[in-house]
Amino acid sequence: MPTLNVAQIEQTLDVTCDTVIRNEQYFSDLDGLAGDGDFGTSLATGFKVIKAELPGMDKSAVGAMLLKLSMLCSKHVGGSSGPIWGTGFMKAAFVSKGLEEVTYDQLTQMVGAAVEGIMARGGAVRGDKTLLDALIPIHEKMQEMDGSDLGAVLAAVTAEADKAIDETRTLVAHRGRASQVGARSANTPDPGIVGVATILYDWCKHYGVDYKPQAAELAR
């Protein structure tokens, strides 16, 4: 069974930083359709700090690196995203505390813990048109698969996030800043869901995993 070590997770985080930084304007434009237009800048501001600090982070264990990542998100990612992403990485860090590499089952538990932490932190549930509408089906898909082929898992979870863009498009947001504009959020994609899907799709491209995007925001 394949495992993931600290160096592999670090590389994946570095790819994630590049994705977030490159999409700063696009993610803010999406947020501007129904929210306050700060999502891309909030995220990119934090991930520029993370990109710079990544090489010097404590790599003694997956959990140690993710805990530092969590603190940097909480401190430097702006808006409502900072505490949400910070909580997700903190819960994943607790599961991977002291582990130099994680098994697929542990990785699945890390995602599950992140989902529970984000739900508790933000008070959102499935269907509220937040990034949880991508993360919950991703966790379920991971539980269904055996993890013997990580490329197949990556393609499958990217498909879940991709589907979530269109499945939630016509919903009205109930949580986060977009909820304050009520009906104006209907028929616009949730930037958090697009963000998760874009990060996963870029992981596919980086690791040579074939994936054909469906939602317009991913296929652009």
Ligand SMILES: [Mg+2]
């Ligand atoms: Mg916003």
